[in-house]
Amino acid sequence: MGGGDLSEYLSEIKRSHVVDEIKYTGTSTEILTVIENKSIITTLQWEEHHQETIDISKTNLLDFTVDVMGLKTLILNKKIKQLTFTGDLSAISDLKAEHPRKGAFLEIVLLSKTITKLPNFDLPELFSLQLQLFNIDIKEVCQYYPALKHISFWGYPGYLYNVKALKHLFSLSSIFIGDLFGYQPEDFPNPEELSSVTSIVMESIPKDVSIHIKKQFKHLYLDITKLRNEKWLEENLDNPFRMWDGRNGIPPTHFKKAFNAYKNLNSVIDSNPSPKELKVHFKAFIQVFNKLNSSKSPLETMEMDEMVVAYLELCKKAQLDTKEMQALLEKEMHL
Known part of the structure; x- marks a missing residue:
């Protein structure tokens, strides 16, 4: 909902017995009051809210997508499974997130071409992390979110630093890495150091790294595609159509x-x-x-x-x- 009569829109939600997802653009916090009284609503996407504090602790939301522009404090409920940040993320490091379980069973999705440093939301029990950034430092990931079980890291493309530090994520179960470069085969931890990992999926990564991983991790579920050599990198790092190379259905x-x-x-x-x-x-x-x-x-x-x-x-x-x-x-x- 991006305009029109807000009260009418809210009344429609109150009357509905099937609406479980809301997309709202606007500044009225009345939307939260309605959601608090409708347990069926589990998904909310809220843009241009102009709030410094948002409290969803009394809702049943499982999936919350929020514009972080101007947001300083986010109070989460216990049930939430996925939290996605949108909008201008340049000041996201100032955001304070409060979660009863300190991130347990929660996935954060963060896609940004502007931020240069991974934000620390003080959620040491974070369950899953999806990132798409120009640069990702695994050492920072381990420092802020040591309990991660699932990671999904993309570049635009970009660079992945301190890959060896993956061995410090002792609960890690699944790894996805795509369109990230700047590391060598010897940088990747050995199987003994990643004993809890059960699957590795990689796409558009250095060719020599992929060959090494296929040899070392034969016992795991592996899906490694779009192997890139130095020549490809030189030609395609700034190519907006690079993902067409090897994509299904694209000659x-x-x-x-x-x-x-x-x-x-x-x-x-x-x-x-x-x-x-x-x-x-x-x-x-x-x-x-x-x-x-x-x-x-x-x-x-x-x-x-x-x-x-x-x-x-x-x-x-x-x-x-x-x-x-x-x-x-x-x-x-x-x-």
Whole structure:
């Protein structure tokens, strides 16, 4: 709910016997009062709340997604299973999270291109941690969240530091690492040091590391794909379409054409042409994807979304008007 009559919206929730999930954009804390009195509601996504303190301790929420902009204190209930942070995360290190179990049975999801240091929420019993950051330091993870059983770490891509410290997560059961680099085979702990681990899933990681892990951990459930060598890293670390390489349903030619279109437009922008010339090249960029979409292997929604993100980032780099360029995309793109 992002507008309209709030009281009517809340009344509808009160009357409903089937609503168990709410998406709310607004500043009224009355939404929490309603949820406290509706035990069926277990999922809440709250954006633009403008609150310094949010208390969900009297709710039955199991899944809470919250905009952290301006938030200083978050008081959680005992039952919550997943906590996801959104919005401007630059000041998230100042956030104080209170949980009756100190993080036990709780998963935190944190995806950010802006924060440079892992926040410490004082939840030493945290059960599971999902991160997507440019840099992840395992030593910090161990220091703040030593009881973790599950970790899922992604880069944009990014770098993974102090991988050897994984051996200090004594309860660790499952490991997922994707699109993170900067470590060697010898940095990864040996099987004896990861005796509690039962599964390792890795995607888009250094090739030599993957070969080492496959040899050392044959006794575990392993799923290791998209092995990357140095040449691939040099060419693709800044490629927004790098995840197309090896993705199911994406022909290798699609990956190459998308990457070449990106490189070509990037080069044009660096040559400082006139805005009129730039628009011609942006139209050509769009046409590349129109052709891919009309081929025998059309693009799925995920690929189209990734194309739009890359297009808008290039518009920003070229200092073109975002609204005008969005209108151009809508006009030229054949969906």
